[in-house]
Amino acid sequence: MPDAHRTAxxxxxxxxxxxxxxxxxxxxxxxxxxxxxxxxxxxxxRYKTAKYTIERPMQVGGALAGAGPEVMRAYTDYGVPLGExxxxxxxxxxxxxxxxxxxxxxxxxxxEGKCTSLVVHALRACGPGEASRLRELIGDPELxxxxxxxxxxxxxxxxxxxxxxxxxxxxxxxxxxxxxSAPFPPHAVRTxxxxxxxxxxxxx
Numbered sequence: 342m343p344d345a346h347r348t349a350x351x352x353x354x355x356x357x358x359x360x361x362x363x364x365x366x367x368x369x370x371x372x373x374x375x376x377x378x379x380x381x382x383x384x385x386x387r388y389k390t391a392k393y394t395i396e397r398p399m400q401v402g403g404a405l406a407g408a409g410p411e412v413m414r415a416y417t418d419y420g421v422p423l424g425e426x427x428x429x430x431x432x433x434x435x436x437x438x439x440x441x442x443x444x445x446x447x448x449x450x451x452x453e454g455k456c457t458s459l460v461v462h463a464l465r466a467c468g469p470g471e472a473s474r475l476r477e478l479i480g481d482p483e484l485x486x487x488x489x490x491x492x493x494x495x496x497x498x499x500x501x502x503x504x505x506x507x508x509x510x511x512x513x514x515x516x517x518x519x520x521x522s523a524p525f526p527p528h529a530v531r532t533x534x535x536x537x538x539x540x541x542x543x544x545x
Contacts, residue, residue, distance in 0.1 A: 342405065343407070345407070346404060346405060346406075346407050349404035349407075350401055350404040350405055352404075353397055353400045353401045353404055354397075354401065356392075356397065357392065357393055357397035357398075357401075360388040360389075360392045360393060360397075361388065361389060361392075361393045363388045363389075364384070364385050364386075364387070364388030364389025364390070364393070365389055367381065367384060367385045367388070367389070368385050368389055368455075371385065371456045372453060372454055372455055372456065373453075373454040373456075373480050374456060375454070375456055375460060375464060375475065375476050375479060375480075376456075376464070377456040377461055378461070379458075379461055379462075379465075382456065382457075382458055382461045383425070386424075386425050386428045386429065386458070387421065387424075387425060389428075390424055390425075390427065390428040390431075391420070391421050391422075391423075391424025391425045391427070391428065392420070392421065392424060393424075394424045394427060394428075395419075395420035395421075395423050395424040395427065395540075396416055396417055396419075396420030396421050396424060397420075399416040399419075399420050400413055400416050400417075400420075403416060411524050412524055412525075415519065415522075415523040415524055415525065418516075418519035418523070419516050419519045419520060419523065419533060419537075420516075422512035422513075422515040422516045422519075423512065423513070423516035423536075423537055423540055423541075425508075425512050426508075426509045426512040426513050426516070426537075426540065426541050427540045427541070429458050429505055429508055429509045429512070430509055430540070430541060430543060432450075432457040432458045432459055432505060433459065433502065433505055433506070433509075434543075434544070434545070435447065435449070435450040435455075435457070436450060436451065436457075436459060436489075436492070436493060436496065437493060437502070438544065438545070439544070442544050442545040443544075443545050444545065447489060448484055448485075448486070448489055451478070451479055451480075451481075451484055451489055451492060452480070452481065452482050452483075452484045453480070454479055454480025458505045458508065459496050459501045459502060459505055460475070460479060460496075460501075462499070462500070462501035462504045462505060463475060463495060463496050463499045463501035466499040466500055466501060466504075467495065467499045471495055471499065474491075474495070475492065475495055478491065478492055479492065509541055510541075513537060513541040516537050517534060517537055520533055520534065
């Protein structure tokens, strides 16, 4: 490939690596600490998942083809909100998903004490007694299904699940809206709309 394309590819890869390290570092710092702000939680999602999963891979492909700044910005406008929606959906499936579809236990995130979007919203909305109970249950390595069911009831009853679903939908719409002005050919836009649908409304 031309030297300019190679340089652009490596720049994207370097950024992806740095962002992933930052997101993972923040994730480790907040695991087990159930007082993370929404802003911190979204920073983790953006740098650990959104950019690494969708935005930067698209930009690598663009760089290989010699894409200009306008195309690279369009990848960001589409990729970041969709990548955030992807991780938010993962948070929901990690607690409420069906294990036979997701391929993983619904207890893992709860036992690890991960401060997911659901937990952050629940702690903001619930009263002192519910908050104390959540902190008592989440992060218990021996957590069983009855306790997990209690957590799910709290996440639903406090409106946390609804709040996260609204965040997913807003980012899904943002990604789709960005395609209206993106400098992509019609067949690419159709494919990206299908990708967004698959990412956001998946059950596994």
